[in-house]
Amino acid sequence: MPVKILWSVIFSFLAGVLLSSFVFLPPAFLAFLGVLAAVATFFAWSEPMKRDAFIVVAVALVSFSLGSMRMQTASRVGDPHLTAQIDKTVTIQGVVSEEPDARETSVRLTIDARSLQSGSSTVPVAARVIAIAPLHTETRYGDLVTVKGKLGLPEAFDTVEGRQFDYPNYLAKDGILYLVSYAQIKESRENRGNPIKATAIRVKRLYLDGLGAVLPEPEAGLAGGITVGDKRSVGGELTTTFQNVSLVHMLVLSGYNITVVINAISTLFKMFAQSVRFGIAGAVVVFFILMAGGAASAVRAGAMSMIAIFARVTHRQYFAERILGVVSASMVAWNPWILAFDPGFQLSALATLGLVLFTPIFARWFARVPEKFGMREIISSTCGTQLMVLPLLLYQNGTLSIYALPANLFALVAVPYAMSFRSSQRSSAFLPAALRCRSPRPRMRFWGTSS
Amino acid sequence: MPLAAPAYALLGYIIIVAKFFAALPFATLTLPAFNALWLALAYALLFVGYAYIKKSDGGAVNGTATL
Numbered sequence: 301m302p303v304k305i306l307w308s309v310i311f312s313f314l315a316g317v318l319l320s321s322f323v324f325l326p327p328a329f330l331a332f333l334g335v336l337a338a339v340a341t342f343f344a345w346s347e348p349m350k351r352d353a354f355i356v357v358a359v360a361l362v363s364f365s366l367g368s369m370r371m372q373t374a375s376r377v378g379d380p381h382l383t384a385q386i387d388k389t390v391t392i393q394g395v396v397s398e399e400p401d402a403r404e405t406s407v408r409l410t411i412d413a414r415s416l417q418s419g420s421s422t423v424p425v426a427a428r429v430i431a432i433a434p435l436h437t438e439t440r441y442g443d444l445v446t447v448k449g450k451l452g453l454p455e456a457f458d459t460v461e462g463r464q465f466d467y468p469n470y471l472a473k474d475g476i477l478y479l480v481s482y483a484q485i486k487e488s489r490e491n492r493g494n495p496i497k498a499t500a501i502r503v504k505r506l507y508l509d510g511l512g513a514v515l516p517e518p519e520a521g522l523a524g525g526i527t528v529g530d531k532r533s534v535g536g537e538l539t540t541t542f543q544n545v546s547l548v549h550m551l552v553l554s555g556y557n558i559t560v561v562i563n564a565i566s567t568l569f570k571m572f573a574q575s576v577r578f579g580i581a582g583a584v585v586v587f588f589i590l591m592a593g594g595a596a597s598a599v600r601a602g603a604m605s606m607i608a609i610f611a612r613v614t615h616r617q618y619f620a621e622r623i624l625g626v627v628s629a630s631m632v633a634w635n636p637w638i639l640a641f642d643p644g645f646q647l648s649a650l651a652t653l654g655l656v657l658f659t660p661i662f663a664r665w666f667a668r669v670p671e672k673f674g675m676r677e678i679i680s681s682t683c684g685t686q687l688m689v690l691p692l693l694l695y696q697n698g699t700l701s702i703y704a705l706p707a708n709l710f711a712l713v714a715v716p717y718a719m720s721f722r723s724s725q726r727s728s729a730f731l732p733a734a735l736r737c738r739s740p741r742p743r744m745r746f747w748g749t750s751s
Numbered sequence: 752m753p754l755a756a757p758a759y760a761l762l763g764y765i766i767i768v769a770k771f772f773a774a775l776p777f778a779t780l781t782l783p784a785f786n787a788l789w790l791a792l793a794y795a796l797l798f799v800g801y802a803y804i805k806k807s808d809g810g811a812v813n814g815t816a817t818l
Contacts, residue, residue: 515755522766693796699781700780701779702778702780710768732786
């Protein structure tokens with residue numbers, strides 16, 4: 301019974317959020333659902349034979365209403381001062397709130413705008429914007445910057461075969477409502493970032509620099525992608541190649557990476573008490589999530605791993621599908637936009653669900669496949685995850701990877717060995733960057749030219 | 752660094768595998784856009800199929816793991 305209620309809460313809440321992401325449900329309708337829940341509760345009390353069913357229905361109705369209300373209260377509202385300046389050149393002061401995203405032709409800076417210069421006066425504003433700056437703009441997370449450029453709104457764009465990518469809502473999930481194109485960036489010396497997040501990003505950069513010193517490209521980029529989920533380090537062409545053969549999951553921070561880290565920490569600190577050991581592992585997992593930029597897929601994997609640690613410490617059973625449901629619903633309750641508008645979260649949650657539900661089934665179907673080199677596990681887990689993510693992938697980008705299974709089979713066989721070598725190499729990867737004679741970082745002190 | 756050599760070889764192997772399969776004919780097929788209802792139907796079928804298999808196995812299949 302408690303399990304049925306748990307699933308009733310999770311599914312109904314998610315359904316409420318999902319439906320309200322596209323359709324406005326009026327308060328009167330939600331109140332009506334509340335009345336129906338009260339009626340169901342009454343029948344649960346008066347009909348003992350069908351008590352469980354009525355309770356589940358009542359809980360589902362209330363959870364659906366709560367999900368709908370949560371989505372409606374999370375609506376994104378722009379800043380009126382900024383909205384009045386759309387399509388005009390503006391000067392905004394704000395703080396770089398994420399790690400700068402260096403692309404092939406530009407750098408994208410996520411900026412929490414604090415003030416808007418309008419003529420000789422300064423107006424306080426509160427909005428998150430993306431500034432598209434020239435390629436070699438040198439800014440760090442937390443820098444206080446002044447941005448000058450043309451303010452606009454993000455627009456949906458066509459992808460393939462008649463599909464359209466909902467870019468405005470994709471950005472809105474992170475609270476980003478404006479774009480500043482052709483941005484010229486002027487830094488101050490101030491840094492107002494979270495010191496822990498800044499340290500995580502600095503450690504990641506140091507690690508990636510170290511990998512670059514001991515490995516050539518693209519191997520160094522792939523190592524960075526697999527270990528810290530830095531997909532950009534692989535480059536656009538190789539990322540497309542990995543997407544075409546359904547190997548791109550190797551380049552994002554997943555539960556697998558985090559499990560490797562937890563096991564390495566457990567081995568390293570095995571002389572300490574279990575609670576201390578797993579406490580350190582938990583802290584490292586949080587640090588890893590920060591290094592991955594707090595992406596929803598990394599948060600999901602990290603949260604599930606943390607609960608697994610807790611289960612291990614307290615000698616409790618770990619029901620993966622229930623934990624996935626609770627973690628996913630909690631993340632959606634925190635930010636309901638990710639359910640409908642974050643492909644990373646959707647694919648990550650579905651792939652994990654496929655792993656949990658269908659891998660044991662495929663493992664039995666492929667009982668004749670030898671277990672040597674983990675072949676049966678790789679085939680079963682690839683089939684399980686691919687089966688679950690395939691409908692969504694086809695809907696989103698229409699790409700069907702024909703050779704996903706053999707590509708995964710041949711590539712994933714090498715991953716455990718590559719991970720173990722990189723784990724031992726991880727500490728040494730920091731050395732070249734740490735010991736390297738560093739020249740002062742070039743910083744822009746003038747209005748750069750847009751490209 | 753000596754430790755980097757095996758990692759380099761294994762990472763290079765993964766890249767070769769990815770490039771090899773991506774270069775094969777018909778590595779990817781692109782489907783035209785379709786209605787979201789088909790997506791909902793596909794997932795409904797998946798969950799019904801899972802429930803059927805689980806029922807026919809007498810609940811032997813589940814995602815329970817003890818760590």
